[in-house]
Amino acid sequence: MRASRIYIHIPFCRKACIYCNFHFTTQVTLISAFTEALITEIHQRKAELETSYTSIYFGGGTPSVLHTEHLHQIISAIHNYSKAQQNTEITLEINPEDVCEDRLKAWLQLGINRFSLGVQSLNASELHWMGRTHEISKIHEVLALFKTYNISNYNIDMIFGSGKIALQHWKTALEQWVAIKAPHIAAYQLTVEPKTVLHKVQRRGHFQLQTDDALAAYFTTTHEILTQHGYQHYEISNYALPGFEAQHNSAYWNAEPYIGLGPSAHSFDGLNRRINASGVKAYIEHAKKKTLQFKLESLSINERFNEYILTQLRKQKGIAWDSLQQSFEPPIYRHVPKILEKWNQCITITNTGFHLNLKGMLMADAICSDLFIV
Ligand code: SF4
Known part of the structure; x- marks a missing residue:
C-alpha cells in the first residue's frame, strides 16, 4: 500500500x-x-x-x-x-x-x-x-x-x-x-x-x-x-x-500507511513496519556511506489485530463492525463479544460498532490488553 x-x-x-x-x-x-x-x-x-x-x-x-x-x-x-x-x-x-x-x-x-x-x-x-x-x-x-x-x-x-x-x-x-x-x-x-x-x-x-x-x-x-x-x-x-x-x-x-523519515522513525505499509535505527551521529555517518540502518518487521495477523485494536479504540468513534469484518477473518475476532460484555460499563455497543465511553477511556489500557490476542 x-x-x-x-x-x-x-x-x-x-x-x-x-x-x-x-x-x-x-x-x-x-x-x-x-x-x-x-x-x-x-x-x-x-x-x-x-x-x-x-x-x-x-x-x-x-x-x-x-x-x-x-x-x-x-x-x-x-x-x-x-x-x-x-x-x-x-x-x-x-x-x-x-x-x-x-x-x-x-x-x-x-x-x-x-x-x-x-x-x-x-x-x-x-x-x-x-x-x-x-x-x-x-x-x-x-x-x-x-x-x-x-x-x-x-x-x-x-x-x-x-x-x-x-x-x-x-x-x-x-x-x-x-x-x-x-x-x-x-x-x-x-x-x-x-x-x-x-x-x-x-x-x-x-x-x-x-x-x-x-x-x-x-x-x-x-x-x-x-x-x-x-x-x-x-x-x-x-x-x-x-x-x-x-x-x-x-x-x-485509522491504521493508514505512512512513511517515517529520520532516526528512530517508523513507517507502516499496512502489513510491515520499518523502524529506522536511533542515534543522530550514526544516522549521519550511515547516510554518508549510503548504508542507513533500519529493521523490517513483518506483522503477523495477531500483531496486526492488536495494533488495530490499540489505535482504533483510541478514537471516540471506536471500531465499526464493517471495518473489523473487512480487516480480519472471523476466527481472529471471535473473542471480542465476550470481552465487550465483560467491559459493558465502559463500552457502548451499537448496531454499527463499539466505542469507549468516558469511563472506558480511563480504562483504555486494560480493555485493549483484554482484547489483544496473546
Ligand atoms: S525534551 Fe524535547 S522532545 Fe522531549 S518534551 Fe522536551 S522539547 Fe519535547
Missing part, C-alpha cells in the same frame, strides 16, 4: 524535559549534517515517495530548532518525488521560545499550515519543574502572532498530573484556551517512562504520581469543560473544534 502521509523526525532539543523519552539530542551543532543525511534518506527512499502526499508532520525532538533554510531543503527534496494534494496538512511542532515574527513568516511561506505549540502548562513553576525553557509571556506573544497572521489551524499541547498545580489551576488554563477558541487541544497525562530524569527523581523518592482517582478527576474535568464549549473529544487525549481534527494523526488512528 502506498503511503500519502509523511512523518519527519527532527531529533534535536535545546534542553531535555524531565519526563521525555523521545529520541533526541541536545547537540544542535549537528543540525546541518543531519539535514544532509535526511535528504540522503529522502533520495534513497524515492520509490516510496513517488506519489502525492496528503500530510507532512515534522515531529521530534523540536523541529522549530531547525533553521528555516534547513526546512526549505527538506521540503524541496520531498517535492522532487511527491507533490502536495489539495488541502494538504503540513504540521510543524514548535516550542514557544523558537518563535519570532520572521520565522513564522518564513514557515508560512514554506507552506506549513498547521502548528503544534508545546505549551504543556500555564504555570511558571510547573514549567520550570518540567525543564521547559519558555516563559508564560512568550506563549502569549506566540498566540498574538498567530492572530496577526490569521493562523487558525493550531494545536496546544498540555500535560496534566504532575501534582504541581491544583485541579482549579488546570481548569483555569483550559478556560483560557476556550476563551480564545484554540482550535485543537491535546491534553496528555504525565507518565513516568524508564530512563527519564523523572524516573530517577521518582526512584529517589522526590516524586510520586498522583492517585488514579486524582488523575481521573483531571481527565473528566478536561472532557467536561472542553465538550461543553463545542470541542469534539475525538481521541482519548485530543480535542478539536469542528473541522480542526489533526488529519495526520487521525491517519495513524
Whole structure:
C-alpha cells in the first residue's frame, strides 16, 4: 500500500524535559549534517515517495530548532518525488521560545499550515519543574502572532498530573484556551517512562504520581469543560473544534500507511513496519556511506489485530463492525463479544460498532490488553 502521509523526525532539543523519552539530542551543532543525511534518506527512499502526499508532520525532538533554510531543503527534496494534494496538512511542532515574527513568516511561506505549540502548562513553576525553557509571556506573544497572521489551524499541547498545580489551576488554563477558541487541544497525562530524569527523581523518592482517582478527576474535568464549549473529544487525549481534527494523526488512528523519515522513525505499509535505527551521529555517518540502518518487521495477523485494536479504540468513534469484518477473518475476532460484555460499563455497543465511553477511556489500557490476542 502506498503511503500519502509523511512523518519527519527532527531529533534535536535545546534542553531535555524531565519526563521525555523521545529520541533526541541536545547537540544542535549537528543540525546541518543531519539535514544532509535526511535528504540522503529522502533520495534513497524515492520509490516510496513517488506519489502525492496528503500530510507532512515534522515531529521530534523540536523541529522549530531547525533553521528555516534547513526546512526549505527538506521540503524541496520531498517535492522532487511527491507533490502536495489539495488541502494538504503540513504540521510543524514548535516550542514557544523558537518563535519570532520572521520565522513564522518564513514557515508560512514554506507552506506549513498547521502548528503544534508545546505549551504543556500555564504555570511558571510547573514549567520550570518540567525543564521547559519558555516563559508564560512568550506563549502569549506566540498566540498574538498567530492572530496577526490569521493562523487558525493550531494545536496546544498540555500535560496534566504532575501534582504541581491544583485541579482549579488546570481548569483555569483550559478556560483560557476556550476563551480564545484554540482550535485543537491535546491534553496528555504525565507518565513516568524508564530512563527519564523523572524516573530517577521518582526512584529517589522526590516524586510520586498522583492517585488514579486524582488523575481521573483531571481527565473528566478536561472532557467536561472542553465538550461543553463545542470541542469534539475525538481521541482519548485530543480535542478539536469542528473541522480542526489533526488529519495526520487521525491517519495513524485509522491504521493508514505512512512513511517515517529520520532516526528512530517508523513507517507502516499496512502489513510491515520499518523502524529506522536511533542515534543522530550514526544516522549521519550511515547516510554518508549510503548504508542507513533500519529493521523490517513483518506483522503477523495477531500483531496486526492488536495494533488495530490499540489505535482504533483510541478514537471516540471506536471500531465499526464493517471495518473489523473487512480487516480480519472471523476466527481472529471471535473473542471480542465476550470481552465487550465483560467491559459493558465502559463500552457502548451499537448496531454499527463499539466505542469507549468516558469511563472506558480511563480504562483504555486494560480493555485493549483484554482484547489483544496473546
Ligand atoms: S522539547 Fe519535547 S522532545 Fe524535547 S525534551 Fe522536551 S518534551 Fe522531549
